[in-house]
Amino acid sequence: MTAETMTPNFETFLYRAADGPWQPSPGRGDGLESQWTAFEWNLRAGPNRLEVKTVNRFGREGRASRVEVEKKPVDGGGESNP
Numbered sequence: 001m002t003a004e005t006m007t008p009n010f011e012t013f014l015y016r017a018a019d020g021p022w023q024p025s026p027g028r029g030d031g032l033e034s035q036w037t038a039f040e041w042n043l044r045a046g047p048n049r050l051e052v053k054t055v056n057r058f059g060r061e062g063r064a065s066r067v068e069v070e071k072k073p074v075d076g077g078g079e080s081n082p
Contacts, residue, residue: 001050002036002037003015003036003037003052005035005054005062007035007054007056007062009057009058010035010057011055011056011057012024012025012055013025013037013052014052014053014054014055014061015037015051015052015053017041017049017050018048025052037052043069043071044071045071045072045073046070046071047070048069048070048071049068050066050068051065051066053065
């Protein structure tokens with residue numbers, strides 16, 4: 001999963017999966033055009049939710065962005081779709 005921002009005085013990203021605790025994910029880049037992060041999001045069977053928000057250098061948190069996907073089993077094989 002990747003996330004980008006144009007947050008003034010950007011410091012870091014926070015993310016959480018499935019209503020878990022917020023975790024830091026250090027941003028990368030040195031200009032407004034390249035403030036981004038990337039990390040793995042391991043899906044489990046059923047609905048999955050991921051939220052990401054920014055924090056600026058003054059500790060102010062931005063609004064969270066959210067994505068929800070559902071991982072369904074493949075018919076007949078018992079395996080799940082990636």
